[in-house]
Amino acid sequence: MESKQRILVTSALPYANGPIHLGHLAGAYLPADIFVRYHRLKGSDVIYICGSDEHGVPIMLRARAEGVSPQDIVDRYHELNKKSFAAFGMSFDFYGRTSSPVHHRTSQDFFRRLNEKNIFIVKKEKQLYDPEAKIFLADRFVRGTCPKCGYEDAYGDQCEKCGSSLSPADLIDPRSAITNAEPVMKETVHWYLPLARFQKKLEKWINEHQDWKPNVLGQIKSWFADGLKDRAVTRDLPWGVSIPEDIAREHGIDASGKVLYVWFDAPIGYISATIEWAEEKGDPDLWKAYWQDQSTRLIHFIGKDNIVFHCIIFPAMLMEHGDYVLPENVPANEFLNLEGNKLSTSRNYAVWLDDYLQKFEPDSLRYVLAGNLPETRDADFSWKDFQARHNNELADILGNFVNRTVTFAHKYFSGKVPPLGELDEMDRQLVEKIKTYPSRLGELIEKYQFKNYIREFMDLARFANKYFNDKEPWKTRKENPQACATTINLCLQTAKTLSIVAEPVLPFTARRIWKMLNVENSQTWDDATKLTLDDGAEIQPAEILFTKIEDDVIQKEIERLQQAGAPNEQKAVEKKETEMERISFDDFKKVELRVATILEAKKVEKADKLLQLQIDLGEEKRQIVAGIAQHYSPEELVGKRIIVVANLEPAKIRGVESNGMLLAASDSEGNLTLLTVDNEIANGSKIS
């Protein structure tokens, strides 16, 4: 029909420190797989590349916490995710990983090339260095006392206790998280990608792509509006792709302990995985056709959190390198919520793919998810909806149509395709649908309108049921056997068409229908438009495609989720309590707690959380600032009796003097309530 297109499709490399959940699938994986499967049926020259992103600090920290090596962590999740993706029907041509030697080499070559072209800015700067471990310390690897709250185990970038963001130099008594040695300031060198310099070029390029999704263009514009900032592409870390030694030497630097920053090497993973794919195919240069021939359509499927990397940073890298194609489109999706709430992996509030696959069929989730993708805005997944769509649409409309047709053919036409006779008006209408639907559905997929594709696909199945009903073959069987034969013939043809156009979203079901109809596994999209089943051809007995999902099964999943947040948090709290540091009574005596009454309260300008309070401490009146504006209004506070730390050293918060601190209790949900006293007692009373 049309000339063969060469298409390279990628899905965001999942980070190998956890399993895959629904949000991932809806954002980057399922749409890409539908797109790719469609193009394969269309006969396009398409390959689909993905893999594990295995570098970066979180993986290191996790390895340390578990007392294993980073490689152990990534091995675990690489295997797990690869397996569950396969079981879900993700049809990657290659699923690589960024810890592979090919990837290390490819990223180093990429870096070397940009270095040769003098793209980078090399900056000398001073950073903390661990003299024992002989490595520079990333912010996260410096621990010390928080200058603001005095917490002794604050991270170099943030204090977990008081939440304030820090830089490692702020810490009092800093120490290395790895060896506990005292870090020293030492000069180091980092390579920066001068994005600011590329902004004009990038804007021009983006302007040529006004057909991209509005949500994607909107995000990009806001980055441009802020002005692009130069970004360091190297890091002093022991886990990652090392800086090529020759380049380090060029700058008189020791390359050891210096790696490419993970955001730099991860997208190059698409290229290295393609190279490995070509090697596996026994044609090592084959990858070049996909990455270096300008006629290739490169399409990145990602979630919205990844837009800046795929629409600005990676394209800038590719442009400056010079040998590669730039993405034709980046159809990023928004986020998927769960039962009306945000997903939270740390609270285990998510539906994990490997867990799902132990209980349900992959096609059910593929269908339900694809029908409710967050294409233009955040969407919501609920188990009740999942059950309804599975039962009402997959089982009742699609499954039942195939079943009633095949069963009928067996019962009254001895399991053979009955002959096609003369067509009446209704028959011709159905044939017309068979002819036109595939190209309409294909267009929708081409335009990344997957939800519309799903809806229209099911409309065709609905029409098929209506046709069956209106033709009443159970009556014509006696009155007009020829008409009956024609009806069943066309219903079988329609089942075949449905199976082909469903393949991108329901690959397993499609194959089961092909088996039932005794047709080859190598159907093409164009076959869907034709009546390819021959008169008299044998078909297999009917098989139930989708079994109904019962209420109690769904109820269990809902309950599991409802409990997921809470118990987990309790565990976290208990853990913290057992790890709690003990203090002496003398330490406690240092804190002077007193009862006070709030006299006045007003909001602090330009701060969401802060209230400025005047309090009566008995012998004196004072002003304090409290971060409780999101939980208490100024009016309701006046007259309240509170507990304050009276001897806290004064501080200025957003320009407002704070002379003391009130006490409040908060839970892990972020609920907050003030501490108060049980009975009347004078202001200024001491608490012990």
Place this chain on the structure above:
RNA sequence: GGCGGCGUAGCUCAGUCGGCUAGAGCAGUGGAAUCAUAAUCCACGUGUCCGGGGUUCGAGUCCCUGCGCCGCUACCA
């Protein structure tokens, strides 16, 4: 507080460059049919398109503003 996004039927969502009485599926009510997984098919919607202004011959769609929700960000619980 700053920047960005969102607010359409009971529920989940469509509404392309502003243009005919604002749509789909589900749920609900009534009916037809009995080949089929009690499945199917048909009929039925007085929705302040969050509120208020404005631009326009015409606005769910564009502009301003208020409210509510979400994200990023700043701010000692």
